Amino acid sequence: MSRVAAFPTPQSRRSEWRSKHAPEAMIENIQEDLFVRIQTDLLVVGDSIMTDRHHASNGNYEDDDPQNQIGGIIPAFPLSGWLRHGIEETVQEYGGTACHPGEANANFMKDDVYDRDLDAGYHEKGACTDDPKEDDGCVVFDLFGGFGGVPGKVMRRPIKFNPVRSSVDYTRGQAEGHYRRLNRNVVSRNEEDNREPLRNVEIDAVANLDGCWHLSFREMKPEFIGLLAEGIDFLDRNKTDFMHQLGGARNFGAGIVDCELINPLYEERELKRVFDRAKSDTNAMDEKDDKWAGEYRPAFVDALEERIEKGP
Numbered sequence: 001m002s003r004v005a006a007f008p009t010p011q012s013r014r015s016e017w018r019s020k021h022a023p024e025a026m027i028e029n030i031q032e033d034l035f036v037r038i039q040t041d042l043l044v045v046g047d048s049i050m051t052d053r054h055h056a057s058n059g060n061y062e063d064d065d066p067q068n069q070i071g072g073i074i075p076a077f078p079l080s081g082w083l084r085h086g087i088e089e090t091v092q093e094y095g096g097t098a099c100h101p102g103e104a105n106a107n108f109m110k111d112d113v114y115d116r117d118l119d120a121g122y123h124e125k126g127a128c129t130d131d132p133k134e135d136d137g138c139v140v141f142d143l144f145g146g147f148g149g150v151p152g153k154v155m156r157r158p159i160k161f162n163p164v165r166s167s168v169d170y171t172r173g174q175a176e177g178h179y180r181r182l183n184r185n186v187v188s189r190n191e192e193d194n195r196e197p198l199r200n201v202e203i204d205a206v207a208n209l210d211g212c213w214h215l216s217f218r219e220m221k222p223e224f225i226g227l228l229a230e231g232i233d234f235l236d237r238n239k240t241d242f243m244h245q246l247g248g249a250r251n252f253g254a255g256i257v258d259c260e261l262i263n264p265l266y267e268e269r270e271l272k273r274v275f276d277r278a279k280s281d282t283n284a285m286d287e288k289d290d291k292w293a294g295e296y297r298p299a300f301v302d303a304l305e306e307r308i309e310k311g312p
């Protein structure tokens with residue numbers, strides 16, 4: 001009896017391997033909190049950066065003084081739109097169609113745009129399910145939810161940034177980043193005006209951002225993680241495309257983002273180590289990287305392919 005257990009036959013060894021490498025079993029080892037590393041030289045998200053400048057002001061605050069130690073928050077909306085677009089294109093690359101983010105009956109500014117999108121790899125929002133409910137519809141709807149009161153499975157959090165790296169808690173989805181207010185003068189083109197300023201535009205920006213974006217999953221499915229990994233890679237590969245830059249001011253080189261899904265097998269202290277310039281990866285981290293790239297990720301991407309093949 002014990003001999004059998006100690007020396008399993010090749011057959012039982014194979015099925016053991018298969019059950020150990022089934023994506024459904026592997027997903028159990030993934031935490032519901034995942035982190036995307038985001039690095040960008042300049043990010044402009046219109047007027048929607050919230051700063052904590054009042055803490056630093058002390059009554060004599062100058063918002064363009066580089067000495068200011070101002071932190072703030074990048075809201076999740078622009079980040080979420082950017083991620084979703086990358087994910088939609090990934091689904092299309094795998095031969096599926098993605099839920100359109102806009103309601104089919106919405107009053108779009110351009111009538112023909114919605115129809116054109118439907119020809120270009122989208123289906124009408126919610127067309128993938130008759131009765132919107134949890135775990136239904138295409139993988140994009142399942143992941144993002146968004147109508148019929150269905151919340152979706154991934155919560156996208158804002159990124160809190162701080163100019164002082166020692167105050168940044170990467171395990172809570174924070175980043176090092178420097179708030180700047182940019183001033184632009186719009187000048188007269190009329191020669192006799194001598195480029196007299198017509199108006200002044202102030203723009204909120206974050207410079208030298210490096211940190212973590214925290215995504216938390218209400219429910220884990222292997223195909224979600226496969227899709228996230230592929231979507232983030234897609235965005236990184238296409239970061240200089242106008243369509244895949246983040247936030248506003250794209251024409252001015254803002255919003256070009258280096259992004260990477262941080263190995264979901266890392267523990268908290270390993271996640272911190274990624275951002276510690278004085279320390280390199282440990283052997284345990286290297287082993288986890290091999291495991292992620294060689295076993296986990298391919299299994300999750302397989303699950304994604306299978307789900308897309310099955311259709312919405």
Ligand SMILES: [Zn+2]
Nearest residue numbers: 099128138141
């Ligand atoms: Zn759909």
